[in-house]
Amino acid sequence: MKFVTCPSLGKRALSEFTYGGRYEQEPAQETVSEKEWADYVFYHNGAPKVQIEWWYHRPTGIWFLFERDTLTDRINKVDFARKGMTHEA
Amino acid sequence: MPLRLLKYAWKKPEDEPRFFPSEKPLKEAYDVVIIGGGGHGMACAYYLAKEHGITNVAVLEQGYIGGGNTGRNTTIVRSNYLTAEGVKFYDESLSLFEDLSDDFDLNIFYSTRGHFTLAHTDSAMRTMRWRAEVNKHYGIDSEVVDVETIQKEVPYMDMTCNGQHPVMGALYHAPGSVARHDAVAWGYARGAQMRGVEIHQKTKVMDIKTKGGKVVGVETDRGFVEAKKVISAVAGSTPRITEMLDIKTPIEIFPLQACVTEPVKPFMDTIVVSGSLHVYVSQSSRGELVMGASVDPAELHSTRSTLDFVEGLTDQMMDLFPFTSRMKIMRQWAGMADITPDFAPIMGKTDIEGFYLDAGWGTWGFKATPVSGKTMAYTVANDRPHELIKPFALSRYEDFKLVGEKGAASVGH
Numbered sequence A: 001m002k003f004v005t006c007p008s009l010g011k012r013a014l015s016e017f018t019y020g021g022r023y024e025q026e027p028a029q030e031t032v033s034e035k036e037w038a039d040y041v042f043y044h045n046g047a048p049k050v051q052i053e054w055w056y057h058r059p060t061g062i063w064f065l066f067e068r069d070t071l072t073d074r075i076n077k078v079d080f081a082r083k084g085m086t087h088e089a
Numbered sequence B: 001m002p003l004r005l006l007k008y009a010w011k012k013p014e015d016e017p018r019f020f021p022s023e024k025p026l027k028e029a030y031d032v033v034i035i036g037g038g039g040h041g042m043a044c045a046y047y048l049a050k051e052h053g054i055t056n057v058a059v060l061e062q063g064y065i066g067g068g069n070t071g072r073n074t075t076i077v078r079s080n081y082l083t084a085e086g087v088k089f090y091d092e093s094l095s096l097f098e099d100l101s102d103d104f105d106l107n108i109f110y111s112t113r114g115h116f117t118l119a120h121t122d123s124a125m126r127t128m129r130w131r132a133e134v135n136k137h138y139g140i141d142s143e144v145v146d147v148e149t150i151q152k153e154v155p156y157m158d159m160t161c162n163g164q165h166p167v168m169g170a171l172y173h174a175p176g177s178v179a180r181h182d183a184v185a186w187g188y189a190r191g192a193q194m195r196g197v198e199i200h201q202k203t204k205v206m207d208i209k210t211k212g213g214k215v216v217g218v219e220t221d222r223g224f225v226e227a228k229k230v231i232s233a234v235a236g237s238t239p240r241i242t243e244m245l246d247i248k249t250p251i252e253i254f255p256l257q258a259c260v261t262e263p264v265k266p267f268m269d270t271i272v273v274s275g276s277l278h279v280y281v282s283q284s285s286r287g288e289l290v291m292g293a294s295v296d297p298a299e300l301h302s303t304r305s306t307l308d309f310v311e312g313l314t315d316q317m318m319d320l321f322p323f324t325s326r327m328k329i330m331r332q333w334a335g336m337a338d339i340t341p342d343f344a345p346i347m348g349k350t351d352i353e354g355f356y357l358d359a360g361w362g363t364w365g366f367k368a369t370p371v372s373g374k375t376m377a378y379t380v381a382n383d384r385p386h387e388l389i390k391p392f393a394l395s396r397y398e399d400f401k402l403v404g405e406k407g408a409a410s411v412g413h
């Protein structure tokens, strides 16, 4: 079983979390063009990389951001989604 | 076939011709290079040679023939999808599948089983009725059946699912089948080779070269190969190939796992799928239960297996078939599924002249092997998308014209 160490919660089983997809800056709603919106929603470079992702801790209802390598599955950093990234995993 | 077998019995083994002719040296230039020696790449090569007379073709495969998702899938072939586009496309594939053994002179063990998609909720029943109507409209053998009919066909199944998720009915698709996955890749590969196509195993494409927005060739770990047209048929490696050309796609890679039990006496000749429980099962001709589920929870470029998967799957499987609690799992494995947001493939031309994509096959692309090969070959030969694949263009997301196949494709098979 895979574990991840989170602020406040400590070491938790990864199976307690739900993946919420890549974290990306949302384009400004008022000025975004249809093309930019389609790019934001759909088109990306899906090759292996280190990315920031949403993860939901079901028992506490807290959203976290993980920095994870999609080739090795290593989680490098974790923090509360509201705060941004600071903690080492 | 039996006559061939009899003749073989009287021959010395060394008189039998090699299945694949020995590999030729890699040439400097080809008209067409196909990246990926899975079923899709091989089928495309086969139809290019057979139907379009294009034989100066090389299939480049980094590993061995069929070693990707083709050799890892649970081989379910069906056409009871949800959208008009999907139904027409997969139905064409099914009819091609039925003739493949003859076409190849090779037994692909195509076995028609009948396919039940169980519904355990009112909303699932609604989707089944909707699918049945779409299917019937296009002449596909598909109907909603009641609990008694299911129980008669699958007598060992606990229709209450351990009292937890009673089965309310099912979508029944009589033509649902299984086939020998390797044989499909091998048959296409041999047929293509016999018509002049070259297959180069252990040859990895490292980069794709363009000049003025046009493809000029591929860089491999065995040197540069010139090519006017390049087709990517690499399933789970698609984002690594599109990255070479800076093409952005909605494809995300998720591991998809499967496993088999020890062999037991034949007791189930149908394919059983439960969308709500996210599991499916069929019994192989060797007697093993071949079982699969949905993709892993998060994006990952890896074919590692997990205990979480087997635990989750067997938990549900024991609700459906209580006696399986006494069976042992023999093997488990994973493939990399190239998932799209609308659970439909991405096929055809791209913004780069001479570069074609056959991708987005996710958890559902084995059944499409013949039709994708045929339509991709047409698209490449004529530099114009085949009618059947027009709805699957990469640009559909930009045009907000998604295909919406999730209801029929999300449990991986």
Ligand SMILES: Cc1cc2nc3c(=O)[nH]c(=O)nc-3n(C[C@H](O)[C@H](O)[C@H](O)COP(=O)(O)OP(=O)(O)OC[C@H]3O[C@@H](n4cnc5c(N)ncnc54)[C@H](O)[C@@H]3O)c2cc1C
Residues within 6 Å of the ligand: B035, B036, B037, B038, B039, B040, B041, B060, B061, B062, B063, B064, B065, B066, B067, B068, B069, B070, B071, B072, B073, B074, B075, B076, B077, B203, B204, B205, B206, B233, B234, B235, B236, B237, B256, B257, B258, B292, B333, B334, B335, B336, B337, B361, B362, B363, B364, B365, B366, B367, B368, B412, B413
């Ligand atoms: C566990 C599992 C169960 C499934 N069950 C079903 C099912 O029941 N029914 C169904 O219809 N579908 C199913 N699928 C999906 C199906 O297996 C795939 O969609 C299909 O096999 C894709 O075939 P392909 O030829 O496109 O890709 P692959 O068979 O993956 O072939 C791609 C090839 O490209 C090669 N390659 C990659 N990168 C390079 C490079 N740079 N240079 C050279 N070669 C390269 C790889 O080595 C590989 O051999 C399942 C998949 C999995 C993983």
